[in-house]
Amino acid sequence: MTHAHRAAVLGSPIAHSLSPVLHRAAYAEFGLTDWTYDRFEIDEHALPGFIEGLDSSWAGLSLTMPLKRVIIPLLDSVSETASSVEAVNTVVFTRDGRRVGDNTDIPGMIAALRERGVDKVESAAVLGAGATASSALAALAVICTGAVTAYVRSQERGDEMRGWGERLGVDVRISDWAEAKQALHAPLVIATTPAGATDALAGAVPDAPGTLFDVLYEPWPTALAAAWAARNGAVVGGLDLLVHQAVLQVEQMTGRSPAPLAAMRKAGEEALAAR
Known part of the structure; x- marks a missing residue:
């Protein structure tokens, strides 16, 4: 017997994605026994064929790298939020068969910060300049009233962030990565870099740091996050972001609200602890 409602996360690599854990925890809380959520190893080349092969049992998709941009031409409509950064991480299939794209990373970032009491800041720093950094800038457009300094490794990346x-x-100022220690004095620092990239900054955390938002969740804590917490700075982690963006995905895909944030976070924490 086929299940009535299907959803999944797509990307490459995908084996370590926590999305199935989070979404299944929500289904369990909601009592949605006829819903399934899986993961599929899909790259840019395989994506169009996969999308075309989906039947009416599909409710939605979560998308991770490298698919957030290449999915856009395959959709019928894209939200203003997703358009603002040219990145879609959520697809909902409507009852009339339309494919609707959205980006829950941006409101997820804002919600994760607000959960820790960060509603407004006068300035901020962003470490890195990849796809997550553009979402960080979109979140900062809402919560930062002043300039944002981006610390990047190349002029090309700097030009992208300025764009x-x-x-x-957002008033974006560009600084070279060699000056990244200066970033740690900002009231809000968002680290969007790969694992290990900020480890060398751990020894430069000031005595009274502001808030660090490190988008990694594995390995956790990062050296920078651990040093930050040791100096009593507020730390928001990648699991916070993952859970908050997944909450919004669950609500969109199932049509039920509010999604069970606490249960989803607990499931994510337990899955990480078991690794």
Whole structure:
């Protein structure tokens, strides 16, 4: 017997994705016994064929790297939020068969920060300039009233970040990665870099740091996050972001609200602890 409602996360690599754990925890809380959520190893080349092969049992998809941009031409409509950063991490299939794209990373970041009492900051720093950094700028467009300094490794990356800032209405200043220790004095620091990239900064955390938002969740804590917490700075982690963006995905895909944030976070923490 086929299940009535299907959802999944797509990406490459995908084996370590926590999304199935989070979404299944929500289904259990809601009593949605006829819903399934899986993961599929799908790259850019396989994506169109996969999408075309889906039947009416599919409710939605979560998308991770490298699919957040290449999915856009395959959709019928894209939300203003997703358009603002040209990145879709959520697809909902409507009852009339339309494919609707959204980005829950941006409101997920804002919700994760607000959960820790960060509603507004006068300035901020962003470490890195990849896809997550553009989502960080979109979140900062909402909560940062002043300039954002981006610390990048190349002029090309700097130009990209400046371009995103102009598009999003954020005053972006560019600094070289060699000066990244200066970032740690900002009231809000968002680290969007790969594992290990900020380890060398751990020894430069100031005595009274502000808030660090490190988007990694494995390995956790990062050296920077551990040093930050040791100096009594507020730390928001990648699991916080993952859970908050997944909450919004569950609500969109199932049509039920509010999604069970606490149960989803607990499931994520237990899954990470078991690794």
